[in-house]
Amino acid sequence: MQSFTIENYLKKIYHLTQRENKPVQTNAIADGMNTSAASVTDMIKKLSAKKLVNYTKYQGVTLTEEGNKKAINIIRKHRLWEVFLVNTLHFKWDEVHEIADQLEHVKSDVLIDRLEKHLNYPITDPHGDLIPDKNGLFKDVNFKPLNLLHQNQEATIVGVSEHSSSFLKRLEELNLIIGQKITFINVVDFDNSIEIKILDNQINISKEIAKNILITI
Amino acid sequence: MQSFTIENYLKKIYHLTQRENKPVQTNAIADGMNTSAASVTDMIKKLSAKKLVNYTKYQGVTLTEEGNKKAINIIRKHRLWEVFLVNTLHFKWDEVHEIADQLEHVKSDVLIDRLEKHLNYPITDPHGDLIPDKNGLFKDVNFKPLNLLHQNQEATIVGVSEHSSSFLKRLEELNLIIGQKITFINVVDFDNSIEIKILDNQINISKEIAKNILITI
DNA sequence: ATATTTTTTTAGATTTGTCTAAAAAAATAT
DNA sequence: ATATTTTTTTAGACAAATCTAAAAAAATAT
Ligand SMILES: [Mn+2]
Ligand SMILES: [Mn+2]
Ligand SMILES: [Mn+2]
Ligand SMILES: [Mn+2]
Numbered sequence: 001m002q003s004f005t006i007e008n009y010l011k012k013i014y015h016l017t018q019r020e021n022k023p024v025q026t027n028a029i030a031d032g033m034n035t036s037a038a039s040v041t042d043m044i045k046k047l048s049a050k051k052l053v054n055y056t057k058y059q060g061v062t063l064t065e066e067g068n069k070k071a072i073n074i075i076r077k078h079r080l081w082e083v084f085l086v087n088t089l090h091f092k093w094d095e096v097h098e099i100a101d102q103l104e105h106v107k108s109d110v111l112i113d114r115l116e117k118h119l120n121y122p123i124t125d126p127h128g129d130l131i132p133d134k135n136g137l138f139k140d141v142n143f144k145p146l147n148l149l150h151q152n153q154e155a156t157i158v159g160v161s162e163h164s165s166s167f168l169k170r171l172e173e174l175n176l177i178i179g180q181k182i183t184f185i186n187v188v189d190f191d192n193s194i195e196i197k198i199l200d201n202q203i204n205i206s207k208e209i210a211k212n213i214l215i216t217i
Numbered sequence: 218m219q220s221f222t223i224e225n226y227l228k229k230i231y232h233l234t235q236r237e238n239k240p241v242q243t244n245a246i247a248d249g250m251n252t253s254a255a256s257v258t259d260m261i262k263k264l265s266a267k268k269l270v271n272y273t274k275y276q277g278v279t280l281t282e283e284g285n286k287k288a289i290n291i292i293r294k295h296r297l298w299e300v301f302l303v304n305t306l307h308f309k310w311d312e313v314h315e316i317a318d319q320l321e322h323v324k325s326d327v328l329i330d331r332l333e334k335h336l337n338y339p340i341t342d343p344h345g346d347l348i349p350d351k352n353g354l355f356k357d358v359n360f361k362p363l364n365l366l367h368q369n370q371e372a373t374i375v376g377v378s379e380h381s382s383s384f385l386k387r388l389e390e391l392n393l394i395i396g397q398k399i400t401f402i403n404v405v406d407f408d409n410s411i412e413i414k415i416l417d418n419q420i421n422i423s424k425e426i427a428k429n430i431l432i433t434i
Numbered sequence: 435a436t437a438t439t440t441t442t443t444t445a446g447a448t449t450t451g452t453c454t455a456a457a458a459a460a461a462t463a464t
Numbered sequence: 465a466t467a468t469t470t471t472t473t474t475a476g477a478c479a480a481a482t483c484t485a486a487a488a489a490a491a492t493a494t
Contacts, residue, residue, distance in 0.1 A: 005451065026472055039452055041473055046450090058459060058472060088305070089331040102323045108316050114306040222481065243442055256482055258443055263480085275442060275489065 004105040007074050008033065009043055010052060013063055014071035023060030072136040078104040079125035080115050086126040087119060093126040094168035127168075128159015128178055128214055142217075147194060147210040149184035155215035156181050162212040175199055176213060221322040224291050225250065226260055227269060230280055231288035240277030289353040295321040296342035297332050303343040304336060310343040311385035344385075345376015345395055345431055359434075364411060364427040366401035372432035373398050379429035392416055393430060 012032045016024040026044070030037045048055040052067035063071060081103040085096040113134075116122075123139055124130055130138045143158050157180045160168065171177060175198055185195035185202060192207040229249045233241040243261070247254045265272040269284035280288060298320040302313040330351075333339075340356055341347055347355045360375050374397045377388070388394060392415055402412035402419060409424040 027470090035451090036453065037472065038454080038474080042451075085328075089328070089335055091331065095327075099323070099325050099328055102325070103320075106316070106319045106323075108319070110312075111302075111306070111316055114308065118306055244440090252481095253483065254442065255444080255484080259481075 005043075006047065006050075006052070007070070007105055009047060010063065010067055010071040011074050011078075013053065013061060014068065014075065017063065023062050025060045029061075069136055072132050074104050076132045076134075076136075077106075077112055079129055079131045080112060080119065080122070082125045082127070083119050083122045083131070084115060087122075092168075092172075094165040094172075096126060097163055097165075124159065126178075127163055128157075143214040144216075145211045146182075146184070146196075146213040146215050147187075147207055149215065149217075151184065151186055153184045153217065154181065155184065155217050157213055158216045159214035160212055161214060167209075167212065170209070171213070174203065174205070176205075176209075182215070222260075223264065223267075223269070224287070224322055226264060227280065227284055227288040228291050228295075230270065230278060231285065231292065234279065240279050242277045246278075286353055289349050291321050293349045293351075293353075294323075294329055296346055296348045297329060297336065297339070299342045299344070300336050300339045300348070301332060304339075309385075309389075311382040311389075313343060314380055314382075341376065343395075344380055345374075360431040361433075362428045363399075363401070363413075363430040363432050364404075364424055366432065366434075368401065368403055370401045370434065371398065372401065372434050374430060375433045376431035377429055378431060384426075384429065387426070388430070391420065391422070393422075393426075399432070 009029070012029055013024050016028050016032060026037050026040050029044075030040045033040070044053060044055055044061055047053040047061070047067065051064055052070065053061040053063055055061045078100045081100040082096045085091040085099060086093060091099075122131055128143070130141065132138050141158075145161070146155070146157075149155055157176060157178055159178065160171070176182075180198065183197040185197060187194055188204070193204050194207065194210045195202055195204050197203075226246070229246055230241050233245050233249060243254050243257050246261075247257045250257070261270060261272055261278055264270040264278070264284065268281055269287065270278040270280055272278045295317045298317040299313045302308040302316060303310060308316075339348055345360070347358065349355050358375075362378065363372070363374075366372055374393060374395055376395065377385070393399075397415065400414040402414060404411055405421070410421050411424065411427045412419055412421050414420075
């Protein structure tokens with residue numbers, strides 16, 4: 001019963017591991033899950049007993065192969081549902097995350113197969129995040145933050161690394177949406193903001209925004 | 218947390234009330250939910266405290282207006298998801314119930330609105346069960362069991378009152394699917410089985426089957 | 435009217451996931 | 465090297481949903 005609590009822990013540990021490649025600390029999980037460190041310790045012990053994480057007291061956790069596989073599968077489901085919500089039900093990209101957080105826990109492999117087929121085997125979700133295949137494999141791509149471009153380099157927006165609704169809405173206002181072509185002009189010394197050309201206009205965006213936009217050249 | 222336990226109780230009480238129009242007994246719920254009578258008594262008290270059921274000890278329960286509304290909303294969601302699974306993802310009608318039992322608990326009114334629109338405002342689910350509208354109102358229809366037809370009456374299959382996979386699969390084998398036109402021939406005295414004409418063939422079906430097929434004239 | 439059977443409720447436990455407060459360990463600063 | 469701060473764990477409790485066994489009430493049979 002209630003197996004989606006475990007699923008949410010695995011997902012959180014997975015994402016925290018991606019960011020920094022070392023054992024995830026109890027407090028980091030607690031923060032990310034809006035719960036207490038004590039609760040996390042309790043849960044870690046359960047996950048460890050189920051062989052879903054490697055755990056030694058005071059040393060943080062890493063996912064076992066089994067735990068990793070489970071986490072990736074949930075992420076796969078989450079992202080496919082997001083594609084469904086945007087492509088089939090016409091939600092906007094800033095409206096789908098919370099609903100997908102519920103849908104990702106529905107258990108039925110054949111459902112996900114059919115959904116994937118219906119969506120025509122998408123490679124990325126509405127935010128440009130890669131959708132792992134049935135075996136948990138991610139396609140190899142070359143996405144990097146917009147702020148790492150050089151003068152006069154052209155690039156195409158392919159994703160975002162921040163998913164808050166306010167950020168996504170702001171991007172839409174600026175036409176900084178997936179598929180959009182942009183040209184890097186220069187960095188403004190004073191505040192590190194960035195000038196870019198988009199749809200024949202030159203605009204200025206903060207470094208904060210720039211580094212959360214992923215592009216490919 | 219875990220509000221779908223409550224939702225499942227409400228749904229079960231709703232369905233049991235439909236069958237016999239009187240307070241639902243503890244044991245009936247326990248049977249239907251595969252749980253113990255003691256657990257049901259516990260839960261009934263909680264539902265009663267939340268004013269979702271009317272309860273007096275030893276007298277069974279009925280849904281309050283609030284409880285009824287909630288139950289109907291879950292049924293609405295269940296049936297819309299079943300339509301989605303059959304129409305959009307091409308599942309067969311005997312494959313969708315268990316998945317819909319999970320999907321029905323996803324919380325998002327706008328999701329259901331969009332789903333309903335995507336499905337083109339269906340009136341019935343894949344089993345011919347009516348889909349209540351947003352206000353919980355059911356369309357008024359005139360469905361009755363096939364076994365109540367008279368000699369030579371023509372009718373169209375519009376639903377089923379039994380949802381087991383084995384029953385649905387059997388119906389499909391016999392071409393007894395929704396939309397199919399049939400003609401009632403006669404009842405066989407010996408075993409109360411029924412002769413019908415379907416697609417220019419005459420076939421015999423048991424009374425058990427006949428009474429679980431809903432038709433309209 | 436009494437006895438028997440069936441149904442329902444209570445009593446007391448258990449499991450899951452959570453909490454706060456206190457103790458222990460590890461990391462950091464002086 | 466010691467003291468201070470931060471992080472993590474333990475101890476003990478709680479709410480939700482479940483269980484079994486026993487008691488109580490209601491229904492049924494004689
Ligand atoms: Mn998301
Ligand atoms: Mn996403
Ligand atoms: Mn169903
Ligand atoms: Mn149905």
